[in-house]
Structure formats: structure tokens, C-alpha cells
Amino acid sequence: MTTRRLFMLQLSLGSSALLAGQSMAQVPTLVETDAQANALGYKADSSKVDAKKYPAHTAGQACKSCQLYQGKPTDAMGACPLYSGKQVAMSGWCSAYRKKA
Ligand code: SF4
DSSP, X not given: OOHHHHHHHHHHHHHHXXXXXXXXXXXXXXXXXXXXXXXXXXXSSGGGSOTTTOTTOOTTOOGGGBTTOOSOTTOSEEEOGGGTTOEEETTOBOTTOOBOO
């Protein structure tokens, strides 16, 4: 492969990665005041969950260890199918939490 073709391929791959990064950055963040988030007791910080209202919640539970979390373990935010089109915090929690096997 010529140097020029290799350069064009790298440029193309780099542009695709940049576009993918931009699209994730444009996905809105779920806020606790969202109607569905509020109904399921979502908190962006799992340590702020109301223990009286959600006695099943335990320390250490967070989106990053939930079966529904679609972000990478190293991502601060990730998608959750319960809140379509929005990202949840990896340190968040809601009452639909299910620990990964
Ligand atoms: Fe987080 Fe799981 Fe609730 Fe989605 S279902 S917000 S990943 S705890």
C-alpha cells in the first residue's frame, strides 16, 4: 500500500472515530427531574438514594454494575434502554437496577 493510500485510510478512520465521539457527546444526560427517572428513583449519584424509599438499594450498587448499562466500565456516562435517547451516570442508580451476573 502506498504511503498516500495509507494516509487516506488513516484519515478516513480518524474522521469516523471523531464523528462517533461527537455523536455520543451530543446524547443528552438524564436528569433526576425527568418524569420517568423520578418515577424510578433515579439518582446520578448512587450514594444519594433515599434508603427509606428504596430499602433494596445497597452501597456499591451503581449503573456501571447493572445489566442494563450499555457504557463501558471506564465511561462516565452510558446508555440505558429504560431512558431511551439519554445517558445515565455510571455512578447512578434507579429502582430497576439488576446486578450483572
Ligand atoms: Fe442505571 Fe440500571 Fe437504572 Fe439503567 S436500569 S438507570 S443502568 S440502575
